[in-house]
Amino acid sequence: MEVRGCVTPKICLREVRKQYPARGVAEATTALADMSLDIFQGEFVCIVGPSGCGKSTVLNMIAGLVEPTGGAITLDGEPVLAPGAERGVVFQDYALFPWKTVRENVEFGLRYRSKGRVPKPERERRVQHYLDLVGLGGVGRKYPHELSGGMRQRCALARALANDPQVLLMDEPLAALDAQTRLVLQEELLRIWGEEKSPEERRTVVFITHGIDEAVFLADRVVVMTRHPGRIKNVLSVDLPRPRGGAVRTASRFQTLCDEIWQMIRDDAYAAVADG
């Protein structure tokens, strides 16, 4: 793991555990066992692992949507107890409000959040900025069901970004898209994140994915998890230069890293497939 001197981590997980109690015939399950991880300001961290390794649970706990059974999660040293605007989430199934237009979806946080609501003129300016940023400038009046999967995910990203969070939590955001759209959005995500900026200016991103190549392409560090119980197997630093274009994918270092990660999880992945 990278050594960062005495810098305080942005997000800190200390021996975080999640158990689900026994229910009827089902035994109690440990979704996550004693996970410790530091994530630093401006870092892009990807968490990969087979189904059932608890990676989504980790994300939901950082978001404040799921309460850990044990351990502590802090953001800038403050314990995480509930969801908050400083931790934006992009969900796999987009979770857009179907009764609101694209524009109203993006505007939602700025308009209704408990703290720091933004007045209308400023709100409209910001919404337009983020719609343009994700390439949805022309479809603000449409409803989510009128959009393609890729456009919905752009809308969900714009909604999270417009609320100006310090941390962006993304739960398999590209998993439901076709392969080509996924490649395009990976590159766009890095552009929007601002690869050329300094870590202080960038948002901290925690990105959950099944895709090893996706993780290597996007991340500064890849956290590899295994299952039964879910825990960290290894943390790899991705030393590919930024900004990364499509050409990175063919670099031999890229292939080596992907293969290294695959070797770490392949037994688990086979077992996960066998379990169904």
Add this chain to the structure above:
Amino acid sequence: MTARLSWLRPAAVPVLLILLWQVAAAGSAHGRAPTPLHVAQAAWRLCATGELPFALGLSLSRVFAGFVCAAAIALLIGALMGYFRDVGRNLDPLVESFRPIAPIAFLPLAILWFGTGTPAAVFIVAYAAFFPMLINIVHGVRSVDPRLADAARTLGVGRLRTLRSVVLPGALPSIFLGMRLGLGGAWTSIIAAELAVGAKAGAGSSGGIGQMMFVFYAYRVELNGIVVCMIAVGLVALAVDKGVRALQRMMMPWAI
């Protein structure tokens, strides 16, 4: 059938039934059996004198008054029951034990509390409309995708605001279904209520379509008039339901 005549299609079955009715009534030995022709004459007379529209208007106004009261309370309680699990758990037994009590069973109490006029009728109507709405609102709130509420919460939106701006709009399809069932129940019960308190004719009576039917039955012994009332009740219910559906389409443009 050509496209130009296709609007006739929904009328085909009713027309056939009316013809059957005419034939059956004409063949009956009973002199008093209402026939479509006599019913139509009675309908014309009752409309011309204004009796029928007035009675319908009075009943409808009671239905809407009761419905609005019930809807306001059902929306508040239903939203809380659906959204806050503890509230739901505590109120469920109460709801389930009151729900099977027919609205008309409250009539003696309603008359005792409110007299035989409009307030008693409005109470009965509100009671009848309340439970179908409550059950559907609770169900609707509970079946809103929890991810939507999560999304709002992670945008920093508070719990009550999330209920108002995410959960209730998400539950609108069920809320509208509850409104349609509630209005149906209200309309059914107002007639029963007016029938039951309608023993008094003329001044001091409760009025309304149910009372009109009672008068035809008990005082004027005019079966044609009763059939007119029955048909009117059905047509009004149909129109009200169409109105609610139109409102739903207007309020939920995303669902079309």
